[in-house]
Amino acid sequence: xxxxxxxxxxxxxxxxxxxxxxxxxxxxxxxxxxxxxxxxxxxxxxxxxxxxxxxxxxxxxxxxxxxxxxxxxxxxxxxxxxxxxxxxxxxxxxxxxxxxxxxxxxxxxxxxxxxxxxxxxxxxxxxxxxxxxxxxxxxxxxxxxxxxxxxxxxxxxxxxxxxxxxxxxxxxxxxxxxxxxxxxxxxxxxxxxxxxxxxxxxxxxxxxxxxxxxxxxxxxxxxxxxxxxxxxxxxxxxxxxxxxxxxxxxxxxxxxxxxxxxxxxxxxxxxxxxxxxxxxxxxxxxxxxxxxxxxxxxxxxxxxxxxxxxxxxxxxxxxxxxxxxxxxxxxxxxxxxxxxxxxxxxxxxxxxxxxxxxxxxxxxxxxxxxxxxxxxxxxxxxxxxxxxxxxxxxxxxxxxxxxxx
Amino acid sequence: xxxxxxxxxxxxxxxxxxxxxxxxxxxxxxxxxxxxxxxxxxxxxxxxxxxxxxxxxxxxxxxxxxxxxxxxxxxxxxxxxxxxxxxxxxxxxxxxxxxxxxxxxxxxxxxxxxxxxxxxxxxxxxxxxxxxxxxxxxxxxxxx
Numbered sequence: 001x002x003x004x005x006x007x008x009x010x011x012x013x014x015x016x017x018x019x020x021x022x023x024x025x026x027x028x029x030x031x032x033x034x035x036x037x038x039x040x041x042x043x044x045x046x047x048x049x050x051x052x053x054x055x056x057x058x059x060x061x062x063x064x065x066x067x068x069x070x071x072x073x074x075x076x077x078x079x080x081x082x083x084x085x086x087x088x089x090x091x092x093x094x095x096x097x098x099x100x101x102x103x104x105x106x107x108x109x110x111x112x113x114x115x116x117x118x119x120x121x122x123x124x125x126x127x128x129x130x131x132x133x134x135x136x137x138x139x140x141x142x143x144x145x146x147x148x149x150x151x152x153x154x155x156x157x158x159x160x161x162x163x164x165x166x167x168x169x170x171x172x173x174x175x176x177x178x179x180x181x182x183x184x185x186x187x188x189x190x191x192x193x194x195x196x197x198x199x200x201x202x203x204x205x206x207x208x209x210x211x212x213x214x215x216x217x218x219x220x221x222x223x224x225x226x227x228x229x230x231x232x233x234x235x236x237x238x239x240x241x242x243x244x245x246x247x248x249x250x251x252x253x254x255x256x257x258x259x260x261x262x263x264x265x266x267x268x269x270x271x272x273x274x275x276x277x278x279x280x281x282x283x284x285x286x287x288x289x290x291x292x293x294x295x296x297x298x299x300x301x302x303x304x305x306x307x308x309x310x311x312x313x314x315x316x317x318x319x320x321x322x323x324x325x326x327x328x329x330x331x332x333x334x335x336x337x338x339x340x341x342x343x344x345x346x347x348x349x350x351x352x353x354x355x356x357x358x359x360x361x362x363x364x365x366x367x368x369x370x371x372x373x374x375x376x377x378x379x380x381x382x383x384x385x386x387x388x389x390x391x392x393x394x395x396x397x398x399x400x401x402x403x404x405x
Numbered sequence: 406x407x408x409x410x411x412x413x414x415x416x417x418x419x420x421x422x423x424x425x426x427x428x429x430x431x432x433x434x435x436x437x438x439x440x441x442x443x444x445x446x447x448x449x450x451x452x453x454x455x456x457x458x459x460x461x462x463x464x465x466x467x468x469x470x471x472x473x474x475x476x477x478x479x480x481x482x483x484x485x486x487x488x489x490x491x492x493x494x495x496x497x498x499x500x501x502x503x504x505x506x507x508x509x510x511x512x513x514x515x516x517x518x519x520x521x522x523x524x525x526x527x528x529x530x531x532x533x534x535x536x537x538x539x540x541x542x543x544x545x546x547x548x549x
Contacts, residue, residue: 009471009503009504010469010470010471010472010474010503010504011471012449012450012452012474013450013452013457013470013471013472013474013475013478013504014452014457014470014471014474015447015450015451015452015453015454015456015457015474016447017447017448017449017450018446018447018448038497038498040497051505052505053503053504053505053506054497054501054502054503054504054505055471055503055504057497058503080469080471081469081470081471081472082469082470083467083468083469084469084471084472084506086505086506087469111470112470113454113457113458113470113473113474114454
């Protein structure tokens with residue numbers, strides 16, 4: 001059983017401990033609390049940050065027990081109340097401390113009383129996968145004939161790989177999980193000139209992974225944090241060394257740091273549509289252009305010319321469009337929309353991990369040149385966008401499932 | 406009289422208030438009720454989303470859920486208080502609510518009640534312990 005050490009404050013009084021434990025149990029893990037001495041002073045002094053709240057002091061003492069290896073665990077969950085300033089400070093510094101002193105994968109979360117197990121599930125699943133399937137995640141070459149299926153909220157992707165090469169790929173908008181996958185699978189098979197029986201193993205990921213996994217008798221059914229990271233590292237040719245994978249999705253965003261192709265820390269957004277691909281899709285519709293054209297337009301525009309009053313999908317876009325009447329070009333408005341999404345991702349997510357370079361931008365939104373430019377401007381780097389970057393999940397699924405042949 | 410104690414989970418303060426003939430408004434009984442309540446299923450404290458929303462009476466929605474959850478339990482006790490004993494600078498072993506922001510708000514709410522209140526520092530040596538107990542005794546005996 002995988003042991004996830006919980007370092008937290010406020011969880012009991014927010015009434016969410018049961019949800020945390022439920023999420024862990026669902027993925028075959030167990031929440032544990034590092035044993036510590038009742039006198040936290042030495043631990044706090046050693047850590048160097050002395051919070052006023054005793055609950056946070058306890059978190060520090062527990063983190064020290066993990067760093068000193070007086071308590072054994074396989075992964076770490078750091079969680080404090082949403083809106084607690086002291087908690088936010090400690091949360092982030094503890095994450096650095098754990099990563100400096102241990103090799104344990106860490107995930108952070110700030111909760112409210114409304115936090116449910118389903119929100120925590122994908123984070124727990126990724127933690128468990130990183131621990132449990134380290135050997136599988138270390139796989140660098142695809143062998144045999146395998147198929148990866150990525151059932152995302154916006155599109156469903158299918159990729160067929162043979163002997164470490166992509167032989168066919170197809171995507172279809174997600175309407176129904178199964179119907180969209182069937183379309184993508186049949187087209188991918190047609191393009192590869194293969195029959196379904198030729199496929200030796202299937203790997204599924206994305207929101208519809210369980211349904212597809214059962215339907216296609218997949219060998220691998222895996223959350224997208226680890227699968228997408230693997231696919232991104234493969235496509236970008238960064239199987240060795242460090243990198244940050246940034247996947248701005250239609251429903252949520254993932255920022256994952258990897259070392260030798262294996263994730264060691266990640267953060268997931270998903271509270272606000274203003275920080276997602278949906279914001280850009282809506283902005284494109286309001287400008288009356290296709291999303292692909294929108295990306296090109298934004299790349300031609302000036303990121304800073306149009307002022308932004310709100311990050312909100314409703315008010316922000318309304319404000320942006322109204323600047324057209326003031327004489328701003330569509331290009332500059334599109335660029336400002338991209339800057340808005342990039343700023344939110346930077347403020348909400350990239351602050352929660354230590355960004356490592358290169359930054360590999362993947363997912364469907366990585367095809368929007370304006371967004372890549374905006375991310376690059378904010379991080380002062382040029383993000384790497386590998387070929388087939390929108391197929392990372394399916395490629396990761398095909399690559400990892402070949403480990404089961 | 407009903408005497409609110411701070412920290413509200415201090416067994417020593419609870420015992421002293423009882424010994425001198427008053428009713429302590431302490432957390433232990435409330436926690437015992439919640440922990441043993443078979444109807445609720447959010448262990449270990451059995452605090453629910455509804456409880457945390459009850460805390461809105463004492464702290465606004467911007468306040469972290471952990472603070473509101475705590476106040477959902479302490480707040481009604483403060484409402485009932487006819488007197489209070491506040492101990493400052495105590496170690497976690499004396500009683501602990503874990504959250505400094507909750508501590509600040511709780512003390513403020515007690516003071517706003519304008520009930521007879523004894524405020525004293527946690528003792529650090531034997532002489533101070535004797536003085537500590539003696540002052541609490543005089544305070545409680547003086548309450549009518």
